[in-house]
Amino acid sequence: MSGHLKTLTRYLIETRQAHGAHSTGDLNGLLNAVTTAMKIIANQVNKGALVGALGNQSDDAINVQGEVQKKLDVMSNDAIISETEWVGHLAGMASEEMEDIMPIPSKYKRGKYLLVFDPLDGSSNIDVNLTVGSIFSVLRAPEHKGAVTVDDFLQPGTQQVCAGFALYGPSTMLVLTTGHGVDGFTLDRDIGAFMLTHPQMRIPEDTKEFAINASNSRFWEPPVSRYVEECLQGKTGPRGKDFNMRWIASMVAEAFRILTRGGVFMYPTDNKDPSKPGRLRLMYEANPIAFIIEQAGGAATTGRQRIMDVKPESLHQRIPLILGSKHEVDRIERYHREHEQGLDREFSSPLFNVRSLFSGQ
Ligand code: AHG
Ligand code: MN
Ligand code: MN
Numbered sequence: 001m002s003g004h005l006k007t008l009t010r011y012l013i014e015t016r017q018a019h020g021a022h023s024t025g026d027l028n029g030l031l032n033a034v035t036t037a038m039k040i041i042a043n044q045v046n047k048g049a050l051v052g053a054l055g056n057q058s059d060d061a062i063n064v065q066g067e068v069q070k071k072l073d074v075m076s077n078d079a080i081i082s083e084t085e086w087v088g089h090l091a092g093m094a095s096e097e098m099e100d101i102m103p104i105p106s107k108y109k110r111g112k113y114l115l116v117f118d119p120l121d122g123s124s125n126i127d128v129n130l131t132v133g134s135i136f137s138v139l140r141a142p143e144h145k146g147a148v149t150v151d152d153f154l155q156p157g158t159q160q161v162c163a164g165f166a167l168y169g170p171s172t173m174l175v176l177t178t179g180h181g182v183d184g185f186t187l188d189r190d191i192g193a194f195m196l197t198h199p200q201m202r203i204p205e206d207t208k209e210f211a212i213n214a215s216n217s218r219f220w221e222p223p224v225s226r227y228v229e230e231c232l233q234g235k236t237g238p239r240g241k242d243f244n245m246r247w248i249a250s251m252v253a254e255a256f257r258i259l260t261r262g263g264v265f266m267y268p269t270d271n272k273d274p275s276k277p278g279r280l281r282l283m284y285e286a287n288p289i290a291f292i293i294e295q296a297g298g299a300a301t302t303g304r305q306r307i308m309d310v311k312p313e314s315l316h317q318r319i320p321l322i323l324g325s326k327h328e329v330d331r332i333e334r335y336h337r338e339h340e341q342g343l344d345r346e347f348s349s350p351l352f353n354v355r356s357l358f359s360g361q
Contacts, residue, residue: 006196015180027161034136040079042166064098064316065096072123077095080093095116100150112141116137130248131167131248137284150315158308163292165255175256175259184198201259204325219271221336221339224270251265251267251285278319282310302321
């Protein structure tokens, strides 16, 4: 029974009353539509093979990223569009699954926001029944009356009005920030409402857990190799404690774990494919998750720059992403600085004794 818990609807109205005395309620209207789409997607993910939702869209369906589209990638994209385009709060949308931006059709009222989303994150996990999710970011649309352009979307993450993600796991969850901390909700399927179950989530500043796809290790830059190697050395290395490792291959699930018990997630730049400066996309993966992680007391960086300060150059731009517990992310940034200054040369030397140089840091 979740009768004692606050519904998302009540939470949104109370939050608006507390923080947006002059606000119109448009953002709440938009969030209501986005979260309805998430319930539709959750239902399809949950029913899986029963409703023919698994598998690839077709033998040759490739998205703009050059990745094979799953049926649920397409269905989730369609659900978000059809639930939000008509509500009158958007001027345009952009999605991982659409090459170009989508201005709101002229038959609908134009609104003051832009919606950017990854309709299904971690879609390689669909067919193996592991957690996937949807990520979204809300930006302000320009005041001008003309059709929105790609340039209107290319705002740094610091400009986000709101960011959130849904998690389709053992429970369906929603994590949300409007810049006043991070709140988590669990879907009560019996009444069809998200309930506030995880108010004001905070990420512990220290951690003993990291997540990285180690199959890329030969392509990493030295600061990342150094960090991971020191974690692996555990109690006998410079960190003086044993670390645990996780890799789910759904960033949403990794982000939720970090919000719950701390940790670090890394998809750093590497030299595997020089045309790709990272795996994840800035606008609809890195920025919204970075906003949430920062609002929960964590940090998110490329290794060299705060993610939310990056000025986007293109809609589907990829970016190196390192996020999680504040002290660990600070340490990894320091390793990047030390590498650039040539101060980590000892790290690659066979004579290097890390403990004597970096003890206690
Ligand atoms: P998407 O399914 O939207 O393309 O994103 C998947 C992303 C991210 O969620 C995950 O962390 C990463 O790709 C997994 O990458 P690997 O396949 O290299 O492990
Ligand atoms: Mn994704
Ligand atoms: Mn996706």
